[in-house]
Each structure stands twice: as structure tokens, then as C-alpha cells.
Amino acid sequence: MSMIRIHGANQNNLKNISVDIPKHQITVFTGRSGSGKSSLVFNTIAAESERLLNETYSTYIQHQLAQFSKPNVDLIEHLPVAMIINQKRLGGNSRSTVGTISDIYASVRLLWSRIGEPFVGYSDIFSFNNPKGMCETCSGLGYVEDIDLNELLDFNKSLNEDAIRFPSFRPDSWRGKRYLYSGLFDNDKKLKDYTKEELDTLLYTKPTKIKHPPDNWPRTAKFEGLIHRFRRSFLLNDNFEKNKFRDAIDRVVTSKKCPDCHGKRLNPSVLTCKINNLDIADFTNLSIDDALKFIADIDSPKANVIIEPLQQQLEALSYIGLNYLTLSRETTTLSGGESQRIKLIRHLNSALSDLVYIIDEPSIGLHPDDIQRINEIIQSLKDKGNTVLVVEHDPDVIKIADHIIDLGPLAGKHGGEITFTGTYNDLLNSDTHTGDALGRTHHLKSPNLSDLNYMHLSHISCNNIKDVSVKIPQHAMTVVTGVAGSGKSSLVHSGLKQVEDTIFINQKPAHASSRSNLLTYLNIFDDVRSYFSEATGLKKSLFSYNSEGACPECHGKGIIKTELAFMPDFTQICDICHGKRYNPEVLDAKIDGLNIADILALTVDESITFFKKNDFIAQPLQALKSTGLNYMTLGQTLDTLSGGEIQRVKLSKYLTKTVQHHTFVFDEPTTGLHEDDIPILMDCFKRLIEAHNTVIIIEHNLTMMTHADWLIDIGPFAGEKGGKLLYQGEPRGLLKVKSSITAKYLKRYVSSSS
Structure with a gap:
């Protein structure tokens, strides 16, 4: 039997792992949360496959692709091309729907252009992303947005007093200064005292050059009314800032169904074209099951060539348990599990074989009844001559494995070893946490609820x-x-x-970037900095890598990224701070032999011991440990956490202090849990x-x-x-x-x- 051979994998917490994975079989990777499954399967095997594949393209193409650095592994032999089906939400924006992301909408547009009556144009005119087809009022979005001036502005304040109630327009921000430094307003005058002309200038001026600007006005800048700037920055574009200020945007912006197309996204002439009394938007608003019934009732020999593949695509969505979705459903509203299943069916009819499919917890968000179908799809991928690697906790998925690799024995620094390889029956008889859990007996509770309200x-x-x-x-x-x-x-x-x-x-x-970590989310990084400041005599601000303490070379990022025109960005660990983010003076300041960067590298367990005399820091960490996240490091950035880990970090906040007489609602808290x-x-x-x-x-x-x-x-x-x-x-x-x-x-x- 041919094997994928891993030699000396040391990525993240892996401890020099060497293991053989049988090709053309289903291998399931099991183990406690944080044991190293993802480090081996995604950060080592998948990353190396994608990196090597990318290297076969021209430098221009490579620049357009996601970049993968070489994983920490000595050698991988006989590695096929990887197809990765992960839990990442499909994302996109308001213009991306189940129909567009699955390519089904392309077939639907073709069908309406071919047999819809009256004929209004070819398939591209049925696209709500095409200026010829989209509703002019909402630009094909199906809704219109209004800015609530009473939420955006505090009319009882002046510009100097923070009258613009939005984080990135504060008086000391660069956007705020575009109003304060314009010379067009009395910055101490309350907005309620502005004349109509002054208020119109502030809000609605189109980008224009200021005739006699003050000295502190940027030389090339144009003045732009607040409403125009806000709309351009936060409504028309999907960008990092839009996500960063999501809560503030939701407060300021009201959204309602487009009054002209009534949410259908297309212009009136396109909507006159119908098949069996339904326009194309009516069809995409049907559930997948109802859409199948509608297609089955179409009697048109000249459309059979479109209808048959369209039926197959819809049946695949229905079969995989997504029969309740509509083709018009925006991809941004899909869960991780729904996103993953849509990715999975894209591969069902693929003619490619001899690939390695890498699937991340396909059971997430699924009822046991749906898992049976997922198992059949995984089996069909193998039957086509592919190798399938699955990271999974669910017993029903583990059972279908030809081969199982268990990692552990525990999590973080106490994991990263191979604890078992073999069949499901052998696993049940093994001395592993997974084997013990799978063999455990379960009984329903017989609660006494007589005294409860x-x-x-x-x-x-x-x-x-x-x-x-x-x-x-x-x-x-x-x-x-x-x-x-x-x-x-x-x-x-x-x-x-x-x-x-x-x-x-x-x-x-949680609103997260590469600069936010567990300590910032728990609101105790400030206490940690104070702790170091008091013990070492250095200024508190020096212990922030986002502030004065940042390494002067990498500005607190720990890495240096060099952009090379038509080649991939070159990223290397900063050779001044060696990835530790701080300047040398800060790294020399130590408590009990550890500097601030060493503290960020401690696990939750280790840090509880270090801070045992400081309750302000130790208590939140103890709460985090009680949710099972004791293996995480304090400096782990929030953008690297799984959905289940995020949920447990949020939960820990309520375990720090006693919260009483509240109702807690948890959405699938076992996600990602062994x-x-x-x-x-x-x-x-x-x-x-x-x-x-x-x-x-x-x-x-x-x-x-x-x-x-x-x-x-x-x-x-x-x-x-x-x-x-x-x-x-x-x-x-x-x-x-x-x-x-x-x-x-x-x-x-x-x-x-x-």
C-alpha cells in the first residue's frame, strides 16, 4: 500500500512526529482539543501541499495566490495535491449568495434567458451584479441604507467636543481632523446652533478643494462632507474597517427593503420575464426542495440540456441537508457548517482523482441524521480514487475510518505526540482518551424539577x-x-x-486582529503591564507592543514583510527582537527570570502559577482554565481561535465574577470539543x-x-x-x-x- 510519509514534524506543539498515512483510504485524526491535530493536518500536510503547488506557477500568478511559508517539518514524501474543505465561513459580501457561490445561479440565468417570456436579453442581464440588470435604486443589493443623523451626531456638542459620534471621526483622529482643520467651521460652536448652510456644508459637500486652507490642512487633500465620506468608507466598500466598526455602523445605519424592486435586486424590465408565472427572483427565493419541484414541472425540450445539470446541483444541496436554504440567501449569513457543506458538494462531480481531500470536522452544526449523508459523501470521494483526511470528534464519523491517528495525550505543550494508529476496533481497546470516551456508557438524567419555576x-x-x-x-x-x-x-x-x-x-x-490576544480580550493586559511596571520601575506604556515598547524594526509585529512586485511577499522573523515584538530595553526587564514576551508565551496553566499572588490577573485566567482552554498561550491572537474556542473565551468572562439570575443561551458549545x-x-x-x-x-x-x-x-x-x-x-x-x-x-x- 502506498503511503504519505511525514518525517520530523515540529509545527506548533508537534514533537518531532513521524507517521505514515495510507493513500486511497479514509484516515480520521482524533485527540483532545489542542492536541495538535490541526497542526499536523492543516498547518503541516495541507500547507506544504499548497506551498509546493504554488511554486509550480509563474511568479506573477504566485503573487495573486495565498502565501504559505514552509512548515516546520523535515520531509513529506508522496504528497498529493490537497483540496481543503475547512470551517471558514464563505464570507463574501451582500452581492454573494448561495446561488452565485455554488455557480448554480449561472445555470438559472441561462434557463431564464433561454425559455423565459418575454425575452429580455441574454443570461448576463439576469445578474444583479451587472449594471444592465440591477435595480438602479439599490444597485442590485435588494435593500437601501440610511444614515440616522441623530445617532451619528450629538447636536448638543461642538466638533471640539466630539460631536461626531463614531470611533474613527474623533477630534484627534485623521478623519476628525479633516473637519476640525478645514477652517470652514467654528470648532467650538454647538451643532444645534449651525445655520442650515453650515450644516449642509458639514454633511453634504461633494469632494472639493478648499480655496484658502489653514496651514495645518494637508496640501493635496479635498474637503468632503461627512455623509459622503461615511457612505464611501463604511457602506459602499467591504473592508477591514467595516468589520472593525460593525457595532457602531449598526447603531448609525438603518437598512430597509428597496422600495422599487422590493428586495428582488433586478430592474423592472428583467422581472417581467417569467417561467410558469415566476420571475427569476421568485425562483431564487424558493427553498431548494421547492425549487426542485418547480424545475420538474418545466416542459421544454430545448431547455433539457440546462435543466438536467441544474437538477443534479440542486439535488446535491438537498441531499447534503441544505434543502431549507434558498439560492438568494447571502453567504455572509451562512454558518461554518453550512459553508463547509457547500464547499463539499462542489467536489462531488469532479473528474479529478488521486487528490488528498482534507476535511475539518464535517459534523459541526449537523444532527446525527445529517452526519450519515456526510459519511456517504466522504466515502464517495474515496471511491473515486482519492485519499481523505478528516479531523473529527464525532463518534459516527470516526466509525467510518479505514485508519485512525490519535494525537495527545493532552493539549498544548502536553500534546503533540502520536498516541495511537490503527483501526476503530483497536482504538476502542486502546489506552487513550479517545478510546475511553468512545467506549463510555451514557444514561439519561432523571431530574427533579418539582420545585422549579x-x-x-x-x-x-x-x-x-x-x-x-x-x-x-x-x-x-x-x-x-x-x-x-x-x-x-x-x-x-x-x-x-x-x-x-x-x-x-x-x-x-470576537472583533480581532493580529494585535489582539487573550489578555486584551479578558481586559487584563493592562494589569499585566502594571505588574511589570511596578516590579521593574519602567514606564507601563513600554510593556505594550502596540505603543512605546514596540521593537523599532518590526513596530511590534514580530515579523518583517517585504513586498516584492510580481513575487510573493517575503516574510521573515524580525532579527532585532527575534519575533518577540518588544525593544531590547523591555526584553531585559525580568521578573523571576521572565520578561514580558516570555509571559505571553506561557500557557494559561503556567501563567496561573506565575501570577498566583495577583488576583486581578489570576482569577480571569482560572476562569479560562475552567472552560478547558488551559493549553492556550496568553499571547495567542484571537484571529487564530476556532469557533468553539471563541465561545469558551466569551463564557470565561462570566465565570470570573458571580453573575446571578440571568439566562445564558449557548449555540452548539461542543463545537470542536473532544x-x-x-x-x-x-x-x-x-x-x-x-x-x-x-x-x-x-x-x-x-x-x-x-x-x-x-x-x-x-x-x-x-x-x-x-x-x-x-x-x-x-x-x-x-x-x-x-x-x-x-x-x-x-x-x-x-x-x-x-
Whole structure:
């Protein structure tokens, strides 16, 4: 049997790993969270495959591609070209939809141009991204945005007093100075006292040269009214700043459906073209299942050549459990799991073989019923002559492996070793955390809820949820179950969004850049800097790599990036600070032999010991450890965290201080968690409940369901075939509900291990 051979992998926490991976088989990588699975599979194997492939292109092409530095590995032999199907959201912007990202919309446009009546033009005119086809009012977005002046401006203040209520327009910012330094306004005059002419100048002036500008006005700059500048900077372009100031933008900008196209994105003449009484936008607003029915009813021999492949594409989306989506759904609203499944079906009909498919936790966001289909797709990729590598925690996915590689034994510095290789049956009999977890028996809870009060969510209607009422026991743990797209999140979020003292903890990234780390998110980096300042006598600001303490060569980034015209950017570790980000004076200042950069390299466990006498720092770190993130380093940047890790970092903030009489809502908190890490999370939930809080969990994980005091099951299926309350009550009662898909899998999970 031919093998992919890894020799001496030392990437991140890997400890000189050498391992053989069989080709043309399914290999599943298992192990505790943080054990090194991603370091081996993504940061070593996938990164090296992509790097070597990129090197075969011309320097011009290489410049257009993502750059990969050589991973820390001695040698990889017999490495195929990698296709990476990861958890990254598809992203894009408002112009990117399920239809456009999957290329299905191209077939739909062709169909309407071929047989739609009356004929209005060729397929490109049906594109809402084409000026000929788009609605003029909303430029093809389907909505229009207005700026709320009362939110953007404080009319009781002057420009000097921070009258522009937006972070990047403060008086000391470069944007703010474009108004203060213009010489056009009395900077101490309250906005409410401006004449109409003055206010119009401030808000609506188109970019124009100032005739006699003050000395401090930039020589080549044009003056631009606030509304024009704001619209250009934050509404018309998708950029880093738009994400950075998302909360402030949401406060200032109101969005509503376009009054002319009513959200259909296209101009009136294009929308006159119909097939069986539906225009193209009506069709893309149908669920995938309804779209399939519509296509099946089209009787047109000249369109068969378009219809057959279109049907296959839609059937693939439906089969993979995305039958509830619409082609018009914006990609920015898709979850990581939904994004991953769309990427997966792109490869279903590929004629390529002998590739290595690398798939990151395909079970995420999926009900056990959907996982069966994912397994069939993984199997079909292998049957075409490909090698499939899967990083996974879910027992149902691990079972289909031909070969399993387990990493551990623990996480971070205590992981990074191969603890097992072999078959699933051998794994069950092995002395590993994964083997122990897979062989564990599970029993449903028999809670005593007689003394509890209930919260009532009445007559909830949202998306596919129609007039559903549920009750939730207070100071207990409720798990809301159902297949993906059944309406779980709609029910919980709609029912609780107006309820006071409700805290939603989701997996959305914390606003993060390469300059924000665990300490900044926990608001204790300031305390750490004070601690060093007091002990060493140096100024506090010197201990910030974003401020005075930054290495003068790399400006606190730790790396030097050189842009080379038509060649890839060249990145190297700064040879002054050696990647430590600080200037030499700061690095010489030590406490107990450690400088500030050494502290950032400590794990949470190690730092708790170091700061044991400082409660302000130690307590938040202790809370972080209690969520199972003890393996992370203090300097780890937030943009490198997984969705599950982000959720646990957010949770730790509420474990630092006692929060009482709140309702906590968690969205799939077991994401990325090994079965052996789930008890750690359960202890956190118990702490919240003991402090008189209510915990509600939206979850597919069967182990988590066995810990529930109360189950609410929504279904039976997804989209329009879901949205009904199938069961609410103590866990055991769900097993009797024949219409519940969850009951079928939960019964098997409990009885097979009882």
C-alpha cells in the first residue's frame, strides 16, 4: 500500500512526529482539543501541499495566490495535491449568495434567458451584479441604507467636543481632523446652533478643494462632507474597517427593503420575464426542495440540456441537508457548517482523482441524521480514487475510518505526540482518551424539577416557526434539539431577544486582529503591564507592543514583510527582537527570570502559577482554565481561535465574577470539543446554574442531551417541513415520540451503551 510519509514534524506543539498515512483510504485524526491535530493536518500536510503547488506557477500568478511559508517539518514524501474543505465561513459580501457561490445561479440565468417570456436579453442581464440588470435604486443589493443623523451626531456638542459620534471621526483622529482643520467651521460652536448652510456644508459637500486652507490642512487633500465620506468608507466598500466598526455602523445605519424592486435586486424590465408565472427572483427565493419541484414541472425540450445539470446541483444541496436554504440567501449569513457543506458538494462531480481531500470536522452544526449523508459523501470521494483526511470528534464519523491517528495525550505543550494508529476496533481497546470516551456508557438524567419555576415563551413566529409556545425551567439546563434548519435557533433567539438579562454566547469571532490576544480580550493586559511596571520601575506604556515598547524594526509585529512586485511577499522573523515584538530595553526587564514576551508565551496553566499572588490577573485566567482552554498561550491572537474556542473565551468572562439570575443561551458549545472535554464544559454550566442562572443550549451532540434537565425538540425536518414543537419535557419522554428524528438516535445512543 502506498503511503504519505511525514518525517520530523515540529509545527506548533508537534514533537518531532513521524507517521505514515495510507493513500486511497479514509484516515480520521482524533485527540483532545489542542492536541495538535490541526497542526499536523492543516498547518503541516495541507500547507506544504499548497506551498509546493504554488511554486509550480509563474511568479506573477504566485503573487495573486495565498502565501504559505514552509512548515516546520523535515520531509513529506508522496504528497498529493490537497483540496481543503475547512470551517471558514464563505464570507463574501451582500452581492454573494448561495446561488452565485455554488455557480448554480449561472445555470438559472441561462434557463431564464433561454425559455423565459418575454425575452429580455441574454443570461448576463439576469445578474444583479451587472449594471444592465440591477435595480438602479439599490444597485442590485435588494435593500437601501440610511444614515440616522441623530445617532451619528450629538447636536448638543461642538466638533471640539466630539460631536461626531463614531470611533474613527474623533477630534484627534485623521478623519476628525479633516473637519476640525478645514477652517470652514467654528470648532467650538454647538451643532444645534449651525445655520442650515453650515450644516449642509458639514454633511453634504461633494469632494472639493478648499480655496484658502489653514496651514495645518494637508496640501493635496479635498474637503468632503461627512455623509459622503461615511457612505464611501463604511457602506459602499467591504473592508477591514467595516468589520472593525460593525457595532457602531449598526447603531448609525438603518437598512430597509428597496422600495422599487422590493428586495428582488433586478430592474423592472428583467422581472417581467417569467417561467410558469415566476420571475427569476421568485425562483431564487424558493427553498431548494421547492425549487426542485418547480424545475420538474418545466416542459421544454430545448431547455433539457440546462435543466438536467441544474437538477443534479440542486439535488446535491438537498441531499447534503441544505434543502431549507434558498439560492438568494447571502453567504455572509451562512454558518461554518453550512459553508463547509457547500464547499463539499462542489467536489462531488469532479473528474479529478488521486487528490488528498482534507476535511475539518464535517459534523459541526449537523444532527446525527445529517452526519450519515456526510459519511456517504466522504466515502464517495474515496471511491473515486482519492485519499481523505478528516479531523473529527464525532463518534459516527470516526466509525467510518479505514485508519485512525490519535494525537495527545493532552493539549498544548502536553500534546503533540502520536498516541495511537490503527483501526476503530483497536482504538476502542486502546489506552487513550479517545478510546475511553468512545467506549463510555451514557444514561439519561432523571431530574427533579418539582420545585422549579418556568419561563414561558408564547406564540413565537419567526422564519419557519409558526405560533409555537414552550416553557423552560429556570435554574436548570435545557437542551434544544432538532435537525439542522428545523428552527431551533429561530425559536430561542426570537423568544428570548426581548427578555431582560439574557446573554447570548455564540461562535461569532470576537472583533480581532493580529494585535489582539487573550489578555486584551479578558481586559487584563493592562494589569499585566502594571505588574511589570511596578516590579521593574519602567514606564507601563513600554510593556505594550502596540505603543512605546514596540521593537523599532518590526513596530511590534514580530515579523518583517517585504513586498516584492510580481513575487510573493517575503516574510521573515524580525532579527532585532527575534519575533518577540518588544525593544531590547523591555526584553531585559525580568521578573523571576521572565520578561514580558516570555509571559505571553506561557500557557494559561503556567501563567496561573506565575501570577498566583495577583488576583486581578489570576482569577480571569482560572476562569479560562475552567472552560478547558488551559493549553492556550496568553499571547495567542484571537484571529487564530476556532469557533468553539471563541465561545469558551466569551463564557470565561462570566465565570470570573458571580453573575446571578440571568439566562445564558449557548449555540452548539461542543463545537470542536473532544468527548473527554465535554465534562469540563458541563462543570461550567453547573457553576452557572448553582449561581441561580438558567442555561439553554442549542445542540446536536448526543452526550450533551444526556446531561439535560429538560429537552425541547423541534422538527420533524428542516425549513418549511420543520418548525413544529415535537416534544418538551424531561429527557426520557422524548424517546417515545415516533415523529422525532432526534429520539431515534438518542434511543440508540443510550440503549447501545446501557
